Amino acid sequence: MNPPGVRRVTWRAMRARRRELARLCGWSLVESLPALLSGYLVARAVDEGFLAGHALTGLTWLGALAVAVLIGATATGRTYRSLGAVVEPFRDELAAQVVRGALRDATRAGGHPDSTAVARLTHQTEIVRDTFAGLLMVTRGFLFSAGAALLGLLALAPVVAALAAAPLAVGLAVFLTALPAMVTHQRAYVRAGEQLGQSAATALAGHRDVLACGAQARVTADVERRVSSQAAAERTLARMAAIRSLSLGIGGWLPLVVLLAAAPWLVQHGLTAGAVLGALIYVSTGLQPALHTLVQGVGGGGLRYVVTLENILRTCPEIDAPRPPESVNRTPRSRPPTGRTGPAPAVEVRGLTFRYGPRSRPILENFSLDLTHGEHLAVVGPSGAGKSTLAALMAGLVPPQAGTVHLAGEPVTGADPAALARMRVLVPQEAYIFTGRLADNLRYLRPDADDRTLETALDTLGARPLATRLGGLNAQVTPALLSGGERQLIAAVRAWLAPAPLVILDEATCHLDPALEATVEDAFARRPGSLVVIAHRISSALRARRLLVLDGDEPVAGTHEQLLAHSATYRLLVGYWDEPAVAPPATPARRG
Structure with missing residues (x-):
C-alpha cells in the first residue's frame, strides 16, 4: 500500500517528534480508561448490585464508570494538543519542500515557473496535514480502544475474548488485503482531477486563440473527456466502499452475533448475566467503533494521504533542506594562521x-x-x-x-x-584592447604562447567567428571599431591564456x-x-x-x-x- 517515499517521509516525521508522540500515546492511554473498564464495571454492577438486590452497590460501580469517563474526556483534549505538536511541524516541512522545489525549478538553467505549485502548497499540503492528523488519531484510537476492549474481555473470560477476536481479525484481513487496490484507484482519481484542472486552465487561458481558430468543439471535447475520466475514477473509488462495509460487517457486527448466539452456552458453563452484558458492551462500544473508525479513516483519509503525499514527492523530489548560509x-x-597542515x-x-x-x-x-x-x-x-x-x-x-x-x-x-x-x-x-595585431593582444599576459595555443583559446571561448571576421591572428585591431562585446571577448581570451x-x-x-x-x-x-x-x-x-x-x-x-x-x-x-x-x-x- 505505502510507496517507499511516503513511508520514509512519514516515518522520518514521526521519529523526529518521538517526544510528542510519546506524550500523545500517554494521553491516549488515559483516554482509553473507559474502554478498558466499561464492561467490567457494568458486569460488577449487574452481578453484585442490581441482580443481587443491592442497588446502591450497583450505582457505586456505575459511579466509578462515570469517573473513568470524565478522566477519559479530560485526556481527549490533551490528545488533540499533543497531536498538533506532531502534525503542524510536519505540514511546515512539507510546505517548505514544495516551495524549495518550485523555486529550484523556476530558477535552474532551463527551468520555468510551475503554476501547479500553488495547488500543491495550498490544497494538497493541507490535505496531507489533515489526513496525517486523521491517520494518527484513528490508528492510535484503534490500538488503544481495541486493545483496552480485548483486555477487558480477557478479564471477564478468555473464551469470550476469543469469540470476539476471531471475527475481528478476519475483518481486518479483508480490509488490508483490499488496501493496495484502493490506493491504486485513489491515485487514478487524484491524477484524473489534476489532468482535468490542467485541461480546463489551458482552455480558459487560451480562449481567445480557441475562438480565433474555431477550435471550440475540439477543446470542449477534450475537457469533457477529462471530466468523464474523473467521474469514472470517482465511481470506481465509491465502489470500493463495499469492501469497507464487508470488513466492518465481519469484524464489527459478527462478534455481536457470535456472542448473542453463544450466550446460552456461555451461561450454562458458568458465565454470569453481568459478564455476558459486559462482553456485549466491550464489543459494541469498544471493538466495533474502533474498527469502524480505522476502516473509514484509513480507507478514506489514509488513501488521500498516501496518494496526495506521493504526488507531492513525485513533483517536488526530496532535497536536503538548505542549511543556513555561512556568515x-x-x-x-x-x-594567515601558522601551523597550517594543508x-x-x-x-x-x-x-x-x-x-x-x-x-x-x-x-x-x-x-x-x-x-x-x-x-x-x-x-x-x-x-x-x-x-x-x-x-x-x-x-x-x-x-x-x-x-x-x-x-x-x-x-x-x-x-x-x-x-x-x-x-x-x-x-x-x-575591457582594455590596444591598437595592434590580434595575436599581440591575446599574448599580452602570456608572451610565450604560440599560434596553436592562441587558436585553441579562440575555439574554446567561442571567439573563432570574431577572429575570422577581423582577418585572423595577424589582423590589425582598432579598439574604436570594436563593439563592447567584441572587446570583452578578446580580453576574456587573453585572461584565459594567462x-x-x-x-x-x-x-x-x-x-x-x-x-x-x-x-x-x-x-x-x-x-x-x-x-x-x-x-x-x-x-x-x-x-x-x-x-x-x-x-x-x-x-x-x-x-x-x-x-x-x-x-x-x-x-x-x-x-x-x-x-x-x-x-x-x-x-x-x-x-x-
Missing part, C-alpha cells in the same frame, strides 16, 4: 574593512572569506553593494583600511606588480549575449585554477558552485538553494534577473 564576517586576523587557500581574506571616505559608511567591514583552489565563486548583490570593490581588493589594486588579503598564502598589499600578475588576473567590465591561478571576472561578460557568456564562463570554470565572477545575470550565478551575496549588511555565502531559503536579497535578485539560462552553443550567434 563571512569573522574575527579579523592580520596574517596548502594555503587560493584566496584568504581576513577582517577586511574598506570605505571611500573617513566618514562614509564602510563598503566592507570586518569581512572574511576563504576560496579554495579550483573553486568557482559568484558574487552577487545590488548596485553599489561593493562587488567591484571586493574584486579590486582581492586583486591588490586597492589597499584596505584594515585586514589582509592573501593569494595562495602571499599578501597582496605591498606586493610587486609583476608578482601580482603571476598570482591573479582581473578582467574589468570595460598563467595566473586566479581569474576575477568583474562583470567582464556583461556585453556578451547569454549564449556566448555561457561559453566563456564554462571555459573559465574548466580552466585549472580558481574563478571569481561578479555576476550580473542569474545564469552566471547558477553556474557557480558557491555564491556570495553582498547587500550592504552582513555578507552571506552558500549554495543557490541555501540562499533562496535564507537570503531575502538573493530572492529579490533572482526575481529581478528572471531571464532564461542558455546552454553554451557550438557556435555563437551574436556578439556585442
Whole structure:
C-alpha cells in the first residue's frame, strides 16, 4: 500500500517528534480508561448490585464508570494538543519542500515557473496535514480502544475474548488485503482531477486563440473527456466502499452475533448475566467503533494521504533542506594562521574593512572569506553593494583600511606588480584592447604562447567567428571599431591564456549575449585554477558552485538553494534577473 517515499517521509516525521508522540500515546492511554473498564464495571454492577438486590452497590460501580469517563474526556483534549505538536511541524516541512522545489525549478538553467505549485502548497499540503492528523488519531484510537476492549474481555473470560477476536481479525484481513487496490484507484482519481484542472486552465487561458481558430468543439471535447475520466475514477473509488462495509460487517457486527448466539452456552458453563452484558458492551462500544473508525479513516483519509503525499514527492523530489548560509564576517586576523597542515587557500581574506571616505559608511567591514583552489565563486548583490570593490581588493589594486588579503598564502598589499600578475588576473567590465595585431593582444599576459595555443583559446571561448571576421591572428585591431562585446571577448581570451591561478571576472561578460557568456564562463570554470565572477545575470550565478551575496549588511555565502531559503536579497535578485539560462552553443550567434 505505502510507496517507499511516503513511508520514509512519514516515518522520518514521526521519529523526529518521538517526544510528542510519546506524550500523545500517554494521553491516549488515559483516554482509553473507559474502554478498558466499561464492561467490567457494568458486569460488577449487574452481578453484585442490581441482580443481587443491592442497588446502591450497583450505582457505586456505575459511579466509578462515570469517573473513568470524565478522566477519559479530560485526556481527549490533551490528545488533540499533543497531536498538533506532531502534525503542524510536519505540514511546515512539507510546505517548505514544495516551495524549495518550485523555486529550484523556476530558477535552474532551463527551468520555468510551475503554476501547479500553488495547488500543491495550498490544497494538497493541507490535505496531507489533515489526513496525517486523521491517520494518527484513528490508528492510535484503534490500538488503544481495541486493545483496552480485548483486555477487558480477557478479564471477564478468555473464551469470550476469543469469540470476539476471531471475527475481528478476519475483518481486518479483508480490509488490508483490499488496501493496495484502493490506493491504486485513489491515485487514478487524484491524477484524473489534476489532468482535468490542467485541461480546463489551458482552455480558459487560451480562449481567445480557441475562438480565433474555431477550435471550440475540439477543446470542449477534450475537457469533457477529462471530466468523464474523473467521474469514472470517482465511481470506481465509491465502489470500493463495499469492501469497507464487508470488513466492518465481519469484524464489527459478527462478534455481536457470535456472542448473542453463544450466550446460552456461555451461561450454562458458568458465565454470569453481568459478564455476558459486559462482553456485549466491550464489543459494541469498544471493538466495533474502533474498527469502524480505522476502516473509514484509513480507507478514506489514509488513501488521500498516501496518494496526495506521493504526488507531492513525485513533483517536488526530496532535497536536503538548505542549511543556513555561512556568515563571512569573522574575527579579523592580520596574517594567515601558522601551523597550517594543508596548502594555503587560493584566496584568504581576513577582517577586511574598506570605505571611500573617513566618514562614509564602510563598503566592507570586518569581512572574511576563504576560496579554495579550483573553486568557482559568484558574487552577487545590488548596485553599489561593493562587488567591484571586493574584486579590486582581492586583486591588490586597492589597499584596505584594515585586514589582509592573501593569494595562495602571499599578501597582496605591498606586493610587486609583476608578482601580482603571476598570482591573479582581473578582467574589468570595460575591457582594455590596444591598437595592434590580434595575436599581440591575446599574448599580452602570456608572451610565450604560440599560434596553436592562441587558436585553441579562440575555439574554446567561442571567439573563432570574431577572429575570422577581423582577418585572423595577424589582423590589425582598432579598439574604436570594436563593439563592447567584441572587446570583452578578446580580453576574456587573453585572461584565459594567462598563467595566473586566479581569474576575477568583474562583470567582464556583461556585453556578451547569454549564449556566448555561457561559453566563456564554462571555459573559465574548466580552466585549472580558481574563478571569481561578479555576476550580473542569474545564469552566471547558477553556474557557480558557491555564491556570495553582498547587500550592504552582513555578507552571506552558500549554495543557490541555501540562499533562496535564507537570503531575502538573493530572492529579490533572482526575481529581478528572471531571464532564461542558455546552454553554451557550438557556435555563437551574436556578439556585442
